[in-house]
Amino acid sequence: DTGVSQNPRHKITKRGQNVTFRCDPISEHNRLYWYRQTLGQGPEFLTYFQNEAQLEKSRLLSDRFSAERPKGSFSTLEIQRTEQGDSAMYLCASSVRDHGYTFGSGTRLTVV
Amino acid sequence: AQSVTQPDIHITVSEGASLELRCNYSYGATPYLFWYVQSPGQGLQLLLKYFSGDTLVQGIKGFEAEFKRSQSSFNLRKPSVHWSDAAEYFCAVGASGGGADGLTFGKGTHLIIQP
Numbered sequence: 167d168t169g170v171s172q173n174p175r176h177k178i179t180k181r182g183q184n185v186t187f188r189c190d191p192i193s194e195h196n197r198l199y200w201y202r203q204t205l206g207q208g209p210e211f212l213t214y215f216q217n218e219a220q221l222e223k224s225r226l227l228s229d230r231f232s233a234e235r236p237k238g239s240f241s242t243l244e245i246q247r248t249e250q251g252d253s254a255m256y257l258c259a260s261s262v263r264d265h266g267y268t269f270g271s272g273t274r275l276t277v278v
Numbered sequence: 279a280q281s282v283t284q285p286d287i288h289i290t291v292s293e294g295a296s297l298e299l300r301c302n303y304s305y306g307a308t309p310y311l312f313w314y315v316q317s318p319g320q321g322l323q324l325l326l327k328y329f330s331g332d333t334l335v336q337g338i339k340g341f342e343a344e345f346k347r348s349q350s351s352f353n354l355r356k357p358s359v360h361w362s363d364a365a366e367y368f369c370a371v372g373a374s375g376g377g378a379d380g381l382t383f384g385k386g387t388h389l390i391i392q393p
Binding site for chain 2: 170172199201206207208209210211214216221222257259263266267268269270271272274
């Protein structure tokens, strides 16, 4: 068990470009979450997967954001046409029911 | 809707002194409560969690927290802080230990340790 792995750790992109982040959860965890954390704030829930099904999406997840979890293993979060307001830390977490959440180290996105 | 309030944005404590970080929550049912710690540029590390049972829970690194339903609080304590405890601390509430809605976090308390 190597924990939740996120790649890349840092991403700098120009406004208008597309970016994709990857999250590899703990292997036996069937639940996966994406959060966004801006400077000076706590993490905010974006979306939730149970196995390969995306079951919950926050209002924060605009049409430019899409998340997938093919085969119920790793997950990707794509942001299209990035804006400066998308600059944040994107955190992934995984869990099994009633055993709490394990977070990855995050991907820090800077849009210039 | 559930919410978490951490009333102290910053707290400064001398090394070796005791610590208490406050957390108040609003939730309509029995809450699942968590404390996480975050070092700069890093992810979140779980310190402790409360699901049910004994209202005083022990965590890692010498931390403990007490669930008080009547006060809707889940304050984090440590009897003697170390310089390595300097970090951001987040309290969070959820509907379960791993449910569909994930967690709702407070805005965090930044802990500064004075030598």
